[in-house]
Amino acid sequence: MPRPPSPLLDRPTIARAALAELDARETFTMPGLAKSLGVAVSSLYHHVKGREEVIELVRGSIAESMNSDVDWSGEWRECVAEWVRAYRNAFGAHPALVRVLTRQTVAAPGILASYDNLASALRDAGFVDSDLLHIITVLDTLALGSALDVAAPDDVWSTEGLAADSPLAVAVAAAPRGSERADAAFELGLGLILDGLERRRRPNHEGPSPRAS
Amino acid sequence: MPRPPSPLLDRPTIARAALAELDARETFTMPGLAKSLGVAVSSLYHHVKGREEVIELVRGSIAESMNSDVDWSGEWRECVAEWVRAYRNAFGAHPALVRVLTRQTVAAPGILASYDNLASALRDAGFVDSDLLHIITVLDTLALGSALDVAAPDDVWSTEGLAADSPLAVAVAAAPRGSERADAAFELGLGLILDGLERRRRPNHEGPSPRAS
DNA sequence: ACCTGAACACCGTTCAAGT
DNA sequence: ACCTGAACACCGTTCAAGT
Numbered sequence: 001m002p003r004p005p006s007p008l009l010d011r012p013t014i015a016r017a018a019l020a021e022l023d024a025r026e027t028f029t030m031p032g033l034a035k036s037l038g039v040a041v042s043s044l045y046h047h048v049k050g051r052e053e054v055i056e057l058v059r060g061s062i063a064e065s066m067n068s069d070v071d072w073s074g075e076w077r078e079c080v081a082e083w084v085r086a087y088r089n090a091f092g093a094h095p096a097l098v099r100v101l102t103r104q105t106v107a108a109p110g111i112l113a114s115y116d117n118l119a120s121a122l123r124d125a126g127f128v129d130s131d132l133l134h135i136i137t138v139l140d141t142l143a144l145g146s147a148l149d150v151a152a153p154d155d156v157w158s159t160e161g162l163a164a165d166s167p168l169a170v171a172v173a174a175a176p177r178g179s180e181r182a183d184a185a186f187e188l189g190l191g192l193i194l195d196g197l198e199r200r201r202r203p204n205h206e207g208p209s210p211r212a213s
Numbered sequence: 214m215p216r217p218p219s220p221l222l223d224r225p226t227i228a229r230a231a232l233a234e235l236d237a238r239e240t241f242t243m244p245g246l247a248k249s250l251g252v253a254v255s256s257l258y259h260h261v262k263g264r265e266e267v268i269e270l271v272r273g274s275i276a277e278s279m280n281s282d283v284d285w286s287g288e289w290r291e292c293v294a295e296w297v298r299a300y301r302n303a304f305g306a307h308p309a310l311v312r313v314l315t316r317q318t319v320a321a322p323g324i325l326a327s328y329d330n331l332a333s334a335l336r337d338a339g340f341v342d343s344d345l346l347h348i349i350t351v352l353d354t355l356a357l358g359s360a361l362d363v364a365a366p367d368d369v370w371s372t373e374g375l376a377a378d379s380p381l382a383v384a385v386a387a388a389p390r391g392s393e394r395a396d397a398a399f400e401l402g403l404g405l406i407l408d409g410l411e412r413r414r415r416p417n418h419e420g421p422s423p424r425a426s
Numbered sequence: 427a428c429c430t431g432a433a434c435a436c437c438g439t440t441c442a443a444g445t
Numbered sequence: 446a447c448c449t450g451a452a453c454a455c456c457g458t459t460c461a462a463g464t
Binding site for chain 1: 445
């Protein structure tokens with residue numbers, strides 16, 4: 001079936017199939033992708049340059065789903081918290097994707113727009129320009145690290161070789177398991193960071209500058 | 214050359230070669246590893262069960278180098294800071310390894326001992342058992358996320374498509390580059406988290422319990 | 427026990443050939 | 446432009462054969 005009248009493939013379709021493959025099998029391959037789309041492997045290369053571009057496609061599609069979740073009108077602390085939660089949830093829902101993504105540079109425009117919104121909210125909150133990127137990096141580290149943590153096995157630390165009363169074994173026994181554990185740690189980290197930021201904020205700042213878009 | 218009088222291979226040697234390969238080429242393959250050791254690929258399988266076990270071997274070897282760096286006698290805040298820094302530096306020096314490691318569970322005993330020391334220091338500092346694992350998870354997320362950040366390209370966010378006065382572009386322009394940027398963000402995050410922990414610590418705690426080992 | 431070479435079932439990518 | 450099948454240079458793993 002060469003050159004069908006209307007194309008069988010397009011980039012969004014490939015992105016969707018790759019994400020589904022990733023969710024189902026923890027990884028994806030070009031042959032697997034082609035098979036799930038009912039198409040020859042070589043056909044994929046008419047729409048993407050290679051496997052890496054497929055990954056970037058998936059990153060972009062996730063970004064869109066996350067942008068719509070954030071409401072930027074409101075107190076800065078709440079905006080930032082919402083952004084980090086949206087980020088962590090969007091990627092936390094696809095842990096295999098996160099592991100694949102950490103190998104590549106951020107290029108998807110949707111993601112960049114999202115970071116731009118965050119930078120804007122922080123600036124309006126009274127943080128100085130020279131601190132902005134460091135704050136963003138810390139929040140990014142938290143969100144991505146926590147998204148990976150969602151994917152962690154139920155028992156992150158194997159306490160088999162430890163004495164039952166060793167501090168680590170006690171700590172593991174006292175904490176919840178699975179997603180409850182990951183959620184609690186994430187909220188703790190987020191709270192600690194936001195509290196610390198609040199205390200370091202330029203004190204006498206009253207709100208967004210008048211010419212902010 | 215079958216069955217040489219003294220073995221050509223052992224596990225520590227394999228671990229060293231794998232780390233070198235990882236540092237040099239961002240990834241490692243079993244054929245590449247065998248070649249660098251001057252040995253047939255199939256020989257490796259007499260010492261390790263497969264590629265995954267090689268990775269776990271490397272994790273363990275890094276753990277050892279990190280444990281010796283921490284001095285646990287001192288004020289808790291300094292101990293914890295030292296631990297997180299040692300962690301981040303040990304893995305930050307081998308970014309490709311970090312990306313490979315996030316796919317696997319923690320099993321290396323050296324790493325477990327290190328977490329146990331951390332749990333002990335936190336308990337002595339007055340944190341309650343039910344918070345310990347969440348605190349450890351937050352510190353872990355910071356260290357590992359920051360280690361990945363060390364590996365990030367010089368320009369993490371491509372500002373090409375953005376207006377020069379967009380908040381993100383301004384933030385990028387105002388921040389240092391490369392390892393200086395990653396270091397500053399790491400220290401900011403660590404400071405924020407430790408400050409927040411200090412304020413949430415059980416207030417009237419005076420030091421390690423007498424029967425602490 | 428420890429090394430080898432050959433074999434197996436995979437990968438990602440390219441390319442001439444079709445319409 | 447868009448799909449195909451065949452080919453290429455790789456992977457990780459297994460296994461019978463050697464000493």
